[in-house]
Amino acid sequence: MVGTGILEFCQRFPDEEACLNWIFEKKFGGHTPCPLCDSFGRWTKVKGTKKFQHACHKQISLLAGTAFYRSNIPLSACFYAMLLFANSSSGVRTSFLRKQLGLGTKSAHRLSNCIRLHMSAWDRPTQLGGPGKLVEVDEVLLRHLRKPGVPNLDSALVMGIACEEQVLCGIVPDRKRETLHRNIKKFVAPDSIVVTDDWVAYRKLADLGFRHITVNHSQGYFNTEGYSTGKIDSYWAVVRRAMRGYHQVSQYNLWLFIAEIECRYNMRHSTESIFDTLVSHWPSVIGDDLEALRLKYDWS
Numbered sequence: 299m300v301g302t303g304i305l306e307f308c309q310r311f312p313d314e315e316a317c318l319n320w321i322f323e324k325k326f327g328g329h330t331p332c333p334l335c336d337s338f339g340r341w342t343k344v345k346g347t348k349k350f351q352h353a354c355h356k357q358i359s360l361l362a363g364t365a366f367y368r369s370n371i372p373l374s375a376c377f378y379a380m381l382l383f384a385n386s387s388s389g390v391r392t393s394f395l396r397k398q399l400g401l402g403t404k405s406a407h408r409l410s411n412c413i414r415l416h417m418s419a420w421d422r423p424t425q426l427g428g429p430g431k432l433v434e435v436d437e438v439l440l441r442h443l444r445k446p447g448v449p450n451l452d453s454a455l456v457m458g459i460a461c462e463e464q465v466l467c468g469i470v471p472d473r474k475r476e477t478l479h480r481n482i483k484k485f486v487a488p489d490s491i492v493v494t495d496d497w498v499a500y501r502k503l504a505d506l507g508f509r510h511i512t513v514n515h516s517q518g519y520f521n522t523e524g525y526s527t528g529k530i531d532s533y534w535a536v537v538r539r540a541m542r543g544y545h546q547v548s549q550y551n552l553w554l555f556i557a558e559i560e561c562r563y564n565m566r567h568s569t570e571s572i573f574d575t576l577v578s579h580w581p582s583v584i585g586d587d588l589e590a591l592r593l594k595y596d597w598s
């Protein structure tokens with residue numbers, strides 16, 4: 299994995315201006331015309347704001363619609379926080395971020411969720427697998443979730459699909475056949491070979507057109523033909539380690555944590571550093587876009 303180091307980071311993003319110019323370059327730098335007059339031409343930065351003004355006097359707010367819009371935390375701090383999220387192997391705790399950036403607990407908490415939201419919008423595949431490819435499917439129970447107004451901690455089921463080096467995960471309400479089959483049909487490409495444990499609800503996957511291989515875990519890690527669910531199992535270990543670090547997560551925000559862990563995991567072998575990917579795309583995460591993002595990780 300290629301990573302961006304702190305020395306390189308300090309050289310590239312020494313101050314607020316450098317971060318703003320970077321985002322401007324990525325969004326409009328000579329390749330996207332002005333949204334008002336549809337022409338290229340000179341842009342100038344509006345002093346003391348995060349806005350740029352075009353030759354036609356149209357002003358654009360660089361961060362409008364993104365996860366960092368209206369944040370009063372300096373952009374350079376947001377960038378540094380993104381570097382931490384990109385380079386960490388099991389997530390960044392709010393207490394750590396608070397100390398690193400000199401923020402209050404609430405601001406650090408809010409910034410963490412902004413970064414998770416930004417990460418949730420990464421260009422994730424819509425399906426995994428394909429003709430003859432092995433796709434592992436499993437579910438995991440995550441504990442220690444807070445629900446508003448409920449004193450006892452709750453838990454949630456997360457379903458995962460792994461193929462080659464990629465995973466897709468979503469929160470599911472139960473382990474019933476209807477739920478599991480519906481999501482396999484949606485997220486596993488046709489003609490894949492689906493490998494699962496021997497949970498009864500996975501039976502009859504052949505009805506959906508998949509070749510189905512079962513690994514009976516009470517009889518060992520591999521089945522008699524040498525198949526295993528090792529890929530998804532090792533991903534669950536990554537998820538559990540990160541969630542353990544986060545202690546308690548609110549049920550409402552669980553999807554953001556699922557997205558953060560999945561985004562980092564899927565990009566781990568990418569040729570571009572995760573940080574570079576994160577600061578190169580500034581997707582909209584408000585309104586309908588926000589709901590669409592949430593539904594990507596909510597498979598109920």
Ligand SMILES: [Zn+2]
Nearest residue numbers: 332335352354
């Ligand atoms: Zn213009």
